[in-house]
Amino acid sequence: MPKEGMGVTPFHLVYGGEVVVPVEIGIESDRIRRYSEDNAERRQLELDLVDxxxxxxxxxxxxxxxxxxxxxNRRVVPRSFQVGDFVWKxxxxxxxVTKLEAPCAGPFKVVEKLRSGAYYLEDxxxxxxxxxxSANHLQPYRAE
Structure with a gap:
C-alpha cells in the first residue's frame, strides 16, 4: 500500500506496486538496496489490499x-418556452459581417415544442x- 500522502498511480492500481525503471535496476537505487525477503511478505499483503x-x-x-x-450545472441557464411565446433566434x-449587425433575428413564434427541448418556429x-x-439558440422576446 502506498504511504499516506502519496498518490495512488494508475500503475499501482493495475499491478499493485510502484514501477521500477530499468535505470534503477542497473544503478542500485535506495529502493533496490533496501529490498529484502520481508519486503516480499509486505508485497503480498499489498496485493491482498489492491481491491x-x-x-x-x-x-x-x-x-x-x-x-x-x-x-x-451552476452556470447553466435553463430556458423553456411554451407554444405561442415569441423568441429571438x-x-x-x-x-x-460587421460588428453592428444584430446578433439575433426575429421575433419568431413558438408553434411546437418537442420532447428533446427543441422548438419549431414560424416567422x-x-x-x-x-x-x-434548440433552446440554446433562442432567447425570450420582450417587447419594450
Missing amino acids: ETRAKAAIRLMEYRQRMKQNY KVKPVGD ENGRRLERPW
Missing part, C-alpha cells in the same frame, strides 16, 4: 465527477421554419 485501493480510487473519481457536474455570422408572416431550433 480495496481500487475501490477507494473509484469512489474518489465518482466524487470528482459529481463536483464537476455541480460546478457545470441567434444568427450565425457568415462572410463579411411573422406565418411561415414555419424548416427545422427545429
